[in-house]
Amino acid sequence: MKNVLNKIWKSYSIGVVVVVVGIVLSLLSPRFLSLDNLLNVMTNASLVAIVGLGMTLAIASGNFDLSVGAIASFAGCISFSLVPSIGVPASMVAGLVAGAVVGLTNGLIITELRVPAFIATLGMLTIVRGITLIYTDGKDLYLFGQTGYKVLSGEYLFGIPTPIWLAVGIAILLGFVVNQTRFGRHILALGSNFSAAQRSGIPTSRVLWAVFSIVGVTAALSGLILSSQVLTANGRLATGLELSAIAVVVLGGTSLSGGQATMVGTLLGALLISMVNNGLNLLNVPIFYQELTVGVLMLGALAVNVNQGFDLGSLLRRKA
C-alpha cells in the first residue's frame, strides 16, 4: 500500500498537490469552484504556462533563459506599433518573429561567444529592455479601436478563452517534440551530458539555436496575450516573468540539472501557482502575504526537486 502511494506520489506529485489544493480551496471558499472563477484561474495560469513550456525545453537542454520577460515586452511593443500600418494578424506574426530573433541571438551568443546561458540571457534581458524603452520612448502604446487584437485574450472558443487553448496546444506540440522527435532527443542528450552528446554526433550548436528561438517565440506569445488583455504595451511589461516561468517548470518536476522534461508538469505548475494566488484573493489575504506564500511554495518545490523526488514512503515509515 505504502509502495503504491509512493509510486503515485513520485510520478504525479504535482498533480496530487493540485488536486489537494483544489479541494482545500473549494472547501474554504464556495466561489472557487464556480465556472467563471476556474476559467479565470486557468487563463492566468496560461500566461505563465506558455512561456514556461518554452522554458522547459531550455532547462531540459541544460540551460535557462532570463530574458523572456524582456522578450515578452519587446514583442508586445513591436507588434502594437505595427498594427496601424500592417494590420492585426501580420503584426502578431511580426511580434512572434521579433521574439524568435532575440531568442536566436541568445543561442548564438551562447554557442559562438561561449558565454554561459545565465550571463548571456541576463545581458540580453537588460539590452532588450533598453531597446524596447528606446523604441517606445518610455511611453505606453495603446490600440484604440483595434479590438481585433482581443482575439488573443478576450475571445472564447467552445466556452473556453483563447489563452487556455494556446497553452494546451503548445504543451501538446512541445510534449510531442521532446518525446517523439529527433530534435527532442537531442535536447535531452545535450542536457544530460554535453560532451557525450557532442561525441554522439549531435549538432549541439544548431540544437541550442532552435531551443532558444522557440523560447523566444513562446515568450513573445505571452507578451502579445498580456498586451492584448489591456490593449496596452510598454517597456515595463512582464517584469519578473523569467522567474515565474522558471518556477513553474521546477514546480512541475523538470529537473534544473537538465536531461528531462515534462510539459504536463509545467502546465500543472502554472495552474498551482495561479490557484494559490486566486484562492488567497478569494480569502481576502493581503497581497504581500500572497507573495510570501508563493515564495515558500517555490522553495519547497525546489527543495524536493533538488533531492531527486520526495520520498513519501520514508516519511511514512519514519512515523510508523
Add this chain to the structure above:
Amino acid sequence: MSENDYRVLLEVEELTRRFPGVLALNQVDFDVRAGEVHALVGENGAGKSTMINILAGVLQPSGGKMLLDGTPVVFHNPADAQRAGISVIFQEFNLIPHLSVAENIFINREPTRNGMIDWTNMNKRAAEALKRLEIDIDPRVPVSSLAVAQQQLVEIARALAFDARVIVMDEPTAALSEHEVDSLLEIVRSLAKDGVGVIYVSHKLEEVFRVADRVTILRDGTHILTDITSNLNEEKVIFAMVGRALVHGKCPDRTLGQVVLTVKNLDVENSVRNVSFELRAGEVLGLAGLMGSGANEVVEALFGLRKAHADEIVLHGKALVIENPRNAIRSHLGYVPNDRKKAGLLPDLSVKQNISIGILERLRKVFWIDGNGEQASAETYRGKLNVRCSSLNQRISNLSGGNQQKVMLARALAEDCNVMLLAEPTRGVDVGAKAEIYTLIDALVDSGMAILLQSSELPEIIRLANRVVVFSSGQSRGELADADLTQESVMALATRV
C-alpha cells in the same frame, strides 16, 4: 608474518545494508589491523562501494555493528568517521581544484592565529605532511595545476594530516600510469609500516598481490573468503570473485584483410608528433603507452576531438578530413571514449535511448522517431552484446559499469561503423564483464571490423592486439608484433624517453 602480531583497529560484524529491492551487504564480517594492507576485492555490485560508504559514514548500515578498538561505534555522517580516524579516499577525489594543496589538506581545520588563517604555519605543516610521503609538491600551488597522480597523493597527505588510523583507498590506481602505480604502492606499504591500517579496494589483482597482506573477497553482497595473500593466487581470487575462471594470454590468430586506415605523419596539437600507422580489416592495432604518452590523443584526434594535422589520412581508399565527431561518424568511424561517465553516458536517458542516440536520422518516420524501429534496433544490440538490464527503458545510470560499457559499444556498432576507436574499453568494469568485452572484440574483428585500441593496461593490450604501436612523450617508439609482443617489450618502449 603471524596474523596475531597486529592489533585489530576496525572491525565490522554481520554488517548488512538493504536498499529497496536489493540486499547490498548481507551479514559481512571484516576487519583491518594496525600495520596491514587489507585488500577488499569483488566485482562491481559485490558490495564494496556500499561497505566503503558505510565506513566513511556516508551510508548507515541496516544491521550489524562496527567496532573501533573493540568499542562499538556509530557514524551518522562523514565527519563522525573522520573524527574516529577513518579517512576514505574515493575514486572521485574530494579536492577543491581552485584551492591550494595546503588549503585542501587542512580544509575545515585550518590553523588560525587571532581568528585568521595562519598561512605560514599551514603551508609549513602541509609541506611536512607531503615530505612524510616523500613527495615534492609545493603546498602553495592550486590543486587544479597538479596531475591526477599528484592529486591522489594530496588526498593521502590530507588523510595523514587528519591523523587517520584507517585509510580506505577506492580504486586508487584507476587513473594512474604504471610508473605512478609503482610509487603509489610503495607509499601504501610505508603507510602500513607506520602502523596505519589500509583498506585497499581494487579490481586490479596484480596490484592486490603486490601490496596486500590479506585479501577479502565479496560477491553479491556476501563475504566469500578472507585469507593471507600468500595463501592465494590470481586464479583462486578470480574464481572466488566470479565463480569461474578467466582466459589470459595473447590474442587468438587473426585473419587480416586489406588496409582500411592509413595515417601518415600525424601531429596532434600540444601532444603528439609525427605518428604513422596502418590498420587492416580484421585487426586490432594496439596503441600502448603510459598516461600522457599521446596514445589517447591520437584516438581523439582521429575522431575530430582535437586539433591535428596529418600528411595523409586515408580511410577505405578515400582521403579523410575529420573536423568534428559528426563527420567521423558519417565516415563510419565508431568511438568509445576512455571516460564513460564524462564523455559517453547520457545518464538521464534510458538504455534504449543511449544506444540509438547516433542513429536517430535513420530511425526517422515522417518527422518523428520510429518507436518500433528504435525498440527493435536496441533489442538487437542488447542481445548481441548481452547487456543485462531489467528493461530497455531502464535509466542507464542504474546499470553496472560493465553493462554501461556494453551500451557504449552498442552505440558505436549501431552507428554502423567499420573502423572502431576504442579507448580504455574496460575501465571501471568488473572481471566478468571484462571477459565478455574481450570475447566480443574477438568476434567483431572476426567479422571484419578493424579496431584501434588504446589501453594503458598492458595485459589487456597483449590479450587483444595482434600488433602494438608504443607511445611515450608524444612519439611513436616502435611497433611490436608476434613473438616480440610481450608485456616486458611494450613496457621497455613505453618507458623510453
